[in-house]
Amino acid sequence: SQQGEEDPQALSIQEGENATMNCSYKTSINNLQWYRQNSGRGLVHLILIRSNEREKHSGRLRVTLDTSKKSSSLLITASRAADTASYFCATGLLSGGYNKLIFGAGTRLAVHP
Amino acid sequence: NAGVTQTPKFRVLKTGQSMTLLCAQDMNHEYMYWYRQDPGMGLRLIHYSVGEGTTAKGEVPDGYNVSRLKKQNFLLGLESAAPSQTSVYFCASSYPGRAMNTEAFFGQGTRLTVV
Numbered sequence: 001s002q003q004g005e006e007d008p009q010a011l012s013i014q015e016g017e018n019a020t021m022n023c024s025y026k027t028s029i030n031n032l033q034w035y036r037q038n039s040g041r042g043l044v045h046l047i048l049i050r051s052n053e054r055e056k057h058s059g060r061l062r063v064t065l066d067t068s069k070k071s072s073s074l075l076i077t078a079s080r081a082a083d084t085a086s087y088f089c090a091t092g093l094l095s096g097g098y099n100k101l102i103f104g105a106g107t108r109l110a111v112h113p
Numbered sequence: 114n115a116g117v118t119q120t121p122k123f124r125v126l127k128t129g130q131s132m133t134l135l136c137a138q139d140m141n142h143e144y145m146y147w148y149r150q151d152p153g154m155g156l157r158l159i160h161y162s163v164g165e166g167t168t169a170k171g172e173v174p175d176g177y178n179v180s181r182l183k184k185q186n187f188l189l190g191l192e193s194a195a196p197s198q199t200s201v202y203f204c205a206s207s208y209p210g211r212a213m214n215t216e217a218f219f220g221q222g223t224r225l226t227v228v
Contacts, residue, residue, distance in 0.1 A: 006155075033216060043203070088156065095169075098163045099163075099209055101217055
């Protein structure tokens with residue numbers, strides 16, 4: 001089974017509303033990252049939060065991390081139609097002394113004008 | 114800079130055929146990854162490499178082989194393609210940095226269909 005699992009699987013909102021996506025994971029991590037994927041394209045990195053950080057902001061994005069609950073959330077404020085995409089969390093794990101990046105199944109966000 | 118480039122972008126194979134997917138990065142990154150993406154499954158790690166000449170298995174390595182003979186290139190091979198390997202394949206690279214906390218850069222993907 002996958003390390004990270006996003007919730008919800010799909011989210012539909014109106015422009016201007018906030019969108020919240022959650023990610024849960026199973027093992028200890030170095031960091032947790034969020035990526036965005038537009039349909040049929042490669043993934044683009046949004047934000048990284050280290051395991052010793054609890055909250056991080058970047059523009060309209062806010063990420064929280066709760067290592068005790070092994071969960072993270074991504075908040076997109078004042079959403080726009082251009083935010084329509086799939087969003088993935090990825091956990092950076094130490095394995096044999098090296099870092100590997102494991103992705104969840106993603107949340108499909110649709111923002112309607 | 115080109116970033117991460119994957120070739121080919123599309124390919125159709127017959128069952129049993131072999132092929133190699135090429136990933137090239139021009140950012141001098143140490144780490145490179147191969148993922149496959151299937152509907153509803155997100156990205157699953159096939160193999161990865163932490164430096165030239167090294168490779169390691171990911172979550173779903175069976176049926177694939179990889180090589181990292183040059184730092185900038187990471188090859189993914191299918192020796193005998195099966196319909197279950199129909200997927201979109203993504204390559205990524207990253208520079209590990211201190212404490213391994215850096216982002217990954219992705220290619221645009223290779224859409225492979227095995228018939």
